[in-house]
Amino acid sequence: QFHMIKYEDLRWSESLGQGSFTRIFKGSKIDIRDGERHVTDVLLKELDANHKNCWESFFEAASLMSQISHKHLLLVYGISVHRSKNVMVQEFIKCGALDLFLKREGSVSVSWKLDVAKQLASALNFLEEKNITHGNICAKNLLLAREGDASQGSSPFIKLSDPESIHAHWEWLRKVMIPWVAPEVLEAPERLELECDKWSFGATLWELFNGGQAPLQGLDLERKLQFYETYKQLPSSEWTELADLISQCMNYQPAFRPSCRSIIRQLNSLITSDYVILHAAEPLPD
Numbered sequence: 001q002f003h004m005i006k007y008e009d010l011r012w013s014e015s016l017g018q019g020s021f022t023r024i025f026k027g028s029k030i031d032i033r034d035g036e037r038h039v040t041d042v043l044l045k046e047l048d049a050n051h052k053n054c055w056e057s058f059f060e061a062a063s064l065m066s067q068i069s070h071k072h073l074l075l076v077y078g079i080s081v082h083r084s085k086n087v088m089v090q091e092f093i094k095c096g097a098l099d100l101f102l103k104r105e106g107s108v109s110v111s112w113k114l115d116v117a118k119q120l121a122s123a124l125n126f127l128e129e130k131n132i133t134h135g136n137i138c139a140k141n142l143l144l145a146r147e148g149d150a151s152q153g154s155s156p157f158i159k160l161s162d163p164e165s166i167h168a169h170w171e172w173l174r175k176v177m178i179p180w181v182a183p184e185v186l187e188a189p190e191r192l193e194l195e196c197d198k199w200s201f202g203a204t205l206w207e208l209f210n211g212g213q214a215p216l217q218g219l220d221l222e223r224k225l226q227f228y229e230t231y232k233q234l235p236s237s238e239w240t241e242l243a244d245l246i247s248q249c250m251n252y253q254p255a256f257r258p259s260c261r262s263i264i265r266q267l268n269s270l271i272t273s274d275y276v277i278l279h280a281a282e283p284l285p286d
């Protein structure tokens with residue numbers, strides 16, 4: 001279910017950091033097509049050798065996504081397995097992960113943020129129609145293909161990355177993903193369903209409107225578990241309609257979370273609200 005890429009057709013260049021148990025590099029892949037040599041920029045995602053035992057869930061998660069194509073879903077060219085190295089070869093997305101961009105950028109306009117939120121909601125709607133659960137929606141897994149002019153609100157373009165880790169049935173890993181992981185999944189990973197992506201969408205919306213800051217940042221694991229045990233909500237924005245949408249998505253009853261269509265409808269009404277005009281360019285967070 002994956003295109004296999006020959007290791008010798010790949011070139012590694014600079015390291016770009018790491019995900020939960022992966023290392024990522026900029027690179028290129030070489031194809032010979034109708035007698036011509038084509039070099040394509042790629043992102044090489046290496047799975048740590050000592051996590052080999054979960055490489056099948058790593059690839060299963062990604063192959064899930066590569067069986068469908070959508071403008072807001074990352075394109076995976078294939079995988080390359082060579083000795084102890086498992087590498088996923090992805091299209092290279094120009095501006096990298098959204099969380100880092102938001103932390104770096106500081107001031108992006110409300111309309112820019114709502115545009116990103118709508119694109120994510122449409123990707124989720126597409127997955128929902130295919131009954132596919134992503135399982136790891138968060139700002140770190142949103143890639144910015146086009147910045148747009150953030151302060152002028154000219155439009156960004158995002159792509160949803162592969163889920164990477166959620167399918168690894170490790171208790172500790174799911175705990176680390178509080179508050180993106182839905183409460184019902186925490187104790188029972190097999191309860192990963194479509195509604196879980198709605199919960200994560202709410203947490204990602206919170207990140208988007210809080211400068212890319214991780215929700216519950218700084219809380220230790222004990223406090224994070226208490227957040228779920230005491231049915232807490234994230235600190236709400238002063239924009240009540242936005243705060244309402246976030247808390248609807250982060251409903252502790254999965255069945256009560258809104259459908260993607262409802263999420264898109266509510267985002268559309270946020271876009272037309274006068275709050276957007278009043279907050280054209282968000283002031284730098286103090």
Ligand SMILES: N#Cc1ccc(Nc2nc(N)cc(-n3cnc(CCO)c3)n2)cc1
Nearest residue numbers: 019043090091092093094095096097140141
């Ligand atoms: N400076 C810089 C810079 C860094 C990266 C990219 N491009 C790119 N393309 C992808 N396909 C995936 C990722 N990526 C980033 N972080 C993760 C792990 C969390 O998902 C994946 N980055 C472009 C510019």
